[in-house]
Amino acid sequence: xRRSTAAAIGTLTGAALIVGVRLSVQPPAAPAAAPPSLDxxxxxxxxxxxxxxxxxxxxxxxxxxxFKDGVYKGDPAxxxxxxxxxxxxxxxxxxxxxxxxxxxxxxxxxxNPPAIAKLKQETVGAKSAKDLDAVSGASLxxxxxxxxxxxxxxxxxx
Numbered sequence: 098x099r100r101s102t103a104a105a106i107g108t109l110t111g112a113a114l115i116v117g118v119r120l121s122v123q124p125p126a127a128p129a130a131a132p133p134s135l136d137x138x139x140x141x142x143x144x145x146x147x148x149x150x151x152x153x154x155x156x157x158x159x160x161x162x163x164f165k166d167g168v169y170k171g172d173p174a175x176x177x178x179x180x181x182x183x184x185x186x187x188x189x190x191x192x193x194x195x196x197x198x199x200x201x202x203x204x205x206x207x208x209n210p211p212a213i214a215k216l217k218q219e220t221v222g223a224k225s226a227k228d229l230d231a232v233s234g235a236s237l238x239x240x241x242x243x244x245x246x247x248x249x250x251x252x253x254x255x
């Protein structure tokens with residue numbers, strides 16, 4: 098009889114502690130807005146003095162990659178929590194920078210910022226959206242990012 102009473106009291110005490118801990122833990126605060134987008138067009142003036150003019154070559158240099166230089170926006174890719182739109186900058190025929198707009202309301206505010214940051218890093222130098230690894234815990238975000246990125250890459254094809 099004593100063992101069953103002790104077991105019941107121990108179980109109830111453990112359950113009360115678990116519930117108490119769960120109630121005291123607050124989820125991280127979600128950002129109020131998406132971070133400002135990058136200026137991929139390069140309209141900011143350079144602080145460095147202009148370089149001396151080189152004589153014009155007779156033949157333009159061939160691009161080093163499969164894309165035309167410029168800034169390209171992908172189609173907005175809709176998914177369960179909103180839409181993601183990727184913008185890329187191509188220099189020398191390769192992707193040199195990437196930016197994206199994405200939702201930050203509710204759970205998206207904690208999931209999307211780190212996932213999009215990782216995906217943007219992987220985008221630099223990518224030749225296809227298939228080259229990007231999926232982000233763990235953000236599979237819907239990854240898929241929407243890939244879809245928008247692929248439409249931007251298709252627009253940049255030489």
